Amino acid sequence: MNILVFVKRVPDTESKIKVNRETKSIIEEGLNFIINPNDEFAVEEALRLKEAKGGQITVISVGSEESLTTLKKCLAMGADEAALIKDDLKETYDGLRTAKIIARAVERKFPAFDLLLFGKQAMGADNLQVPSMVAEMLDLPQANVVTKLEVDGQKGTAVREIEGASEKVVFTLPAVVSAQKGLNEPRYETLKGIMAAKKKVVPVITIEELGLSKEDVAPLVEATKMDMPPARHAGKIIQGTPEEAAKQLVSLLRREAKVI
Amino acid sequence: MFLVFVETREGKVKKSSLEALGEAKRRAVELGCEVNAAICGPHLGCLHPEFFSYGASKVFLLENPQLAQYSPQGYVLALHELVGELNPKAIFFAATAMGKDLAPRLAARLGVSLASDCTKVGVKDGKLEFTRPIYAGKAFLSFTLKSMPQIASLRPNVFPLIEPLSQAGEVVKKDVSIPDGAIQGHVAEILKGTGEEIDVTEAEIIVSGGRGMKGPENFALLKELAAIIPRSAVGASRSAVDSEWIGHQHQVGQTGKTVSPNLYIAFGISGAIQHLAGMSSSKVIVAVNKDPEASIFKVADYGIVGDLFQVIPALKEGLKKLFAEG
Numbered sequence: 247m248n249i250l251v252f253v254k255r256v257p258d259t260e261s262k263i264k265v266n267r268e269t270k271s272i273i274e275e276g277l278n279f280i281i282n283p284n285d286e287f288a289v290e291e292a293l294r295l296k297e298a299k300g301g302q303i304t305v306i307s308v309g310s311e312e313s314l315t316t317l318k319k320c321l322a323m324g325a326d327e328a329a330l331i332k333d334d335l336k337e338t339y340d341g342l343r344t345a346k347i348i349a350r351a352v353e354r355k356f357p358a359f360d361l362l363l364f365g366k367q368a369m370g371a372d373n374l375q376v377p378s379m380v381a382e383m384l385d386l387p388q389a390n391v392v393t394k395l396e397v398d399g400q401k402g403t404a405v406r407e408i409e410g411a412s413e414k415v416v417f418t419l420p421a422v423v424s425a426q427k428g429l430n431e432p433r434y435e436t437l438k439g440i441m442a443a444k445k446k447v448v449p450v451i452t453i454e455e456l457g458l459s460k461e462d463v464a465p466l467v468e469a470t471k472m473d474m475p476p477a478r479h480a481g482k483i484i485q486g487t488p489e490e491a492a493k494q495l496v497s498l499l500r501r502e503a504k505v506i
Numbered sequence: 507m508f509l510v511f512v513e514t515r516e517g518k519v520k521k522s523s524l525e526a527l528g529e530a531k532r533r534a535v536e537l538g539c540e541v542n543a544a545i546c547g548p549h550l551g552c553l554h555p556e557f558f559s560y561g562a563s564k565v566f567l568l569e570n571p572q573l574a575q576y577s578p579q580g581y582v583l584a585l586h587e588l589v590g591e592l593n594p595k596a597i598f599f600a601a602t603a604m605g606k607d608l609a610p611r612l613a614a615r616l617g618v619s620l621a622s623d624c625t626k627v628g629v630k631d632g633k634l635e636f637t638r639p640i641y642a643g644k645a646f647l648s649f650t651l652k653s654m655p656q657i658a659s660l661r662p663n664v665f666p667l668i669e670p671l672s673q674a675g676e677v678v679k680k681d682v683s684i685p686d687g688a689i690q691g692h693v694a695e696i697l698k699g700t701g702e703e704i705d706v707t708e709a710e711i712i713v714s715g716g717r718g719m720k721g722p723e724n725f726a727l728l729k730e731l732a733a734i735i736p737r738s739a740v741g742a743s744r745s746a747v748d749s750e751w752i753g754h755q756h757q758v759g760q761t762g763k764t765v766s767p768n769l770y771i772a773f774g775i776s777g778a779i780q781h782l783a784g785m786s787s788s789k790v791i792v793a794v795n796k797d798p799e800a801s802i803f804k805v806a807d808y809g810i811v812g813d814l815f816q817v818i819p820a821l822k823e824g825l826k827k828l829f830a831e832g
Contacts (some may be wrong), residue, residue, distance in 0.1 A: 480805070505689065
C-alpha cells in the first residue's frame with residue numbers, strides 16, 4: 247500500500263494564544279509548536295496499515311522550513327519518506343488554498359497512492375475542510391473523523407463519528423481518510439528511529455514548482471478582525487453544606503441565570 | 507437568494523438546520539432577498555408543513571434512490587446542480603457531522619473558500635462577515651470571503667430559531683441523475699450508541715466530569731444526572747478520557763470538542779487551558795471542585811467548593827423536584 251500522510255505544525259494545545267489586533271494574526275513569539283495531534287493519529291494509522299500489508303509511507307507538510315522538525319518526527323515514528331512543500335505565508339485560515347496546493351502536489355509529484363491520510367482538522371484554524379476539499383479536487387471518496395479503519399484489497403470500511411452515534415462508511419480505494427482521537431494510540435519515536443530520521447534528506451518543493459501562480463494561491467479569506475474571547479469573570483461562590491449549596495444552585499439557575 | 511442545506515435524519519429535519527434557516531432568513535431580510543432550502547434523499551414526500559414557518563419560501567427536494575444513504579459525492583452532485591441553476595448569493599449548512607463533511611466538498615466543487623463552524627454572521631458592505639472561534643476558542647476571527655457564492659457552516663445551538671412565520675411555501679421536486687461510478691463511497695449503516703444519546707455539540711446542558719470523578723464507575727452518576735435534564739449530555743475532560751473512564755466522543759476541549767451550551771456544569775475539572783478553550787463560550791458555567799484554587803472557578807458564574815460526591819445527589823434531588831413542579 248502506498249500511503250501519503252499530510253501533517254501540519256501547530257501551536258501546542260497547552261499554550262495560551264495572544265492576538266495582534268493590528269495584523270489580525272496570532273503572536274507566535276514564545277509559542278511552543280507541535281505536530282497537530284490529529285495528524286499523529288493519521289501517521290500511526292499509516293504505520294499500522296504498513297505493518298499489516300506492507301507498502302510505503304510518505305509524510306508531507308505544507309508550511310515554512312520549521313515544519314521540517316514536524317516531518318522528522320514522523321520519520322522517527324517510522325515513516326519511509328517525507329517532503330516539504332515550502333509555503334512562507336503565515337496561517338491564512340483558508341482551507342481551499344491549502345487543499346489546492348496539496349491536490350496539485352499529489353497530481354504532479356505523488357501520483358501513485360492508495361490512501362491519502364489526514365488529521366480531521368488542524369488545531370488552530372479548526373476548519374475541518376482540507377481532507378474533503380482534496381477528495382473533491384482529486385475525485386476520490388472520503389471518510390472523515392474516523393475512529394476505525396479497515397482496508398481489504400481495493401475496498402475500505404471506516405467508522406466515523408456522528409451526533410450521538412457513529413456510521414459505517416464503505417468506499418473504494420484510492421480514497422481520502424481523516425483521523426481523529428479514538429482511532430489508535432500514537433507511538434513514541436524510538437532512539438533508533440530518531441537516529442535514522444536524522445540521516446534522511448527531506449526534499450523541499452516550492453509552490454512554483456507545482457505550477458501554481460501567486461494568483462492561484464492568493465487567500466480568499468479576508469480577515470476583518472481578530473480578537474480574544476470576551477473575558478469571563480469569576481462569579482459567585484455558593485456557601486453552605488453540599489446539600490444547601492446544591493439547593494441554592496438549582497434556585498439560582500432557574501431564577502437568576504434562567505437556564506433550566 | 508440564500509440557499510440552506512437542510513439535513514434530515516430518520517425522516518426528521520434537524521434542529522440545527524432550522525437554526526441555519528433562521529439565520530439565513532435574518533441576513534437575507536437585511537440584504538433584501540429570499541431563502542430557499544434544499545433537501546436530499548429518496549421520495550421526500552412527507553415534509554412537515556411547519557417547515558416553511560422557519561424561513562424558507564421554497565424547498566427543493568433533490569430526489570434519487572441512490573441518495574437514500576448519505577454519500578458526500580452523491581449529495582454534492584445534487585447540490586452542485588441546484589446551485590448552478592439558482593446562483594445563490596450564499597449557501598448555509600449546519601455545522602453538524604454531515605454539514606462539516608459536505609460543505610467543504612461543495613465549496614471545492616465550486617472553487618470557493620468556506621467559513622466553517624461560524625458563531626456569528628453579519629453584513630459588511632453588502633457582503634457577509636463571518637465570525638468563528640479559532641484555536642478552539644482561544645481567539646476569534648472575523649472575515650469576509652472574496653469568492654462567490656459565500657458558503658458557511660453554522661455552529662449548532664448558537665443561532666436562535668426565528669419566530670415561526672405564517673407563510674406557506676412552494677415545494678419543487680427535482681430528479682437528480684447520478685452517473686454510474688460517480689458515488690465511490692457511502693454510509694452503509696448507522697451504529698447506534700446506547701439509546702438516544704445527544705451529542706455534546708448539540709446539547710443545551712452539559713454535565714461534565716474530570717479527574718475528580720475518581721474512576722469510570724462514577725460517570726454513572728453524571729449519566730443519571732443527565733437522564734433527568736432535558737436535552738443534556740455528559741461531557742468529560744481530557745484526563746478522564748485518557749484514563750479511559752468514558753469514551754472520547756464525550757471529550758470537551760481543544761483536543762476534543764468545542765461546545766457552547768446554555769449551561770455547562772464541571773464536576774472535578776481543574777480547568778486546563780485546552781479544556782477552558784473548548785467550553786468557555788458556554789452561556790453559564792458552574793464549577794464544583796474540592797480545590798478552591800482550581801482555574802475553573804476563574805471562569806465559572808457559580809461555584810461550589812466541596813465534595814462532588816455529596817453535591818451530585820443533592821443536585822439531582824433538587825432538579826427532580828424542580829422539573830416535577832414544571
